[in-house]
Amino acid sequence: MIGDDRMDVGYELLDLQILDRDGMEVGKVDDVEFHLDEDGVPYLTALLVGPDVFGHRIGGWLGRVIAATTRRLRTNRSGPVRIPYDLIGSVRSAVTLTVSRDLLPEPELEHWLREHLIARIPGSGHAQ
Numbered sequence: 759m760i761g762d763d764r765m766d767v768g769y770e771l772l773d774l775q776i777l778d779r780d781g782m783e784v785g786k787v788d789d790v791e792f793h794l795d796e797d798g799v800p801y802l803t804a805l806l807v808g809p810d811v812f813g814h815r816i817g818g819w820l821g822r823v824i825a826a827t828t829r830r831l832r833t834n835r836s837g838p839v840r841i842p843y844d845l846i847g848s849v850r851s852a853v854t855l856t857v858s859r860d861l862l863p864e865p866e867l868e869h870w871l872r873e874h875l876i877a878r879i880p881g882s883g884h885a886q
Contacts, residue, residue, distance in 0.1 A: 767790055
């Protein structure tokens with residue numbers, strides 16, 4: 759688990775690869791979510807994954823295009839994939855989770871691309 763030590767989130771978490779308990783790729787840390795405790799001290803509550811939060815983070819025209827495209831293709835308005843803090847097993851050169859990626863929601867853009875683009879490629883049904 760992440761210890762009680764302070765960490766520079768921008769340096770230590772953002773853009774790290776996220777792996778499930780079996781070492782399968784989940785995505786990258788695109789943003790983080792904080793809440794404030796009763797004393798006003800921020801604490802990490804979740805990792806956020808998805809092109810919409812990445813677009814907001816990088817900003818500028820490219821960030822706006824990424825975020826807008828993601829919103830346009832979204833079907834259920836669920837927002838980014840939110841991985842609660844209590845599912846983080848360790849943070850080293852990658853973030854390792856304590857659960858299988860099958861238990862996490864799939865980013866909608868990835869689902870849309872697989873369904874509408876990749877599925878049309880001959881032989882793509884055999885790819886893992």
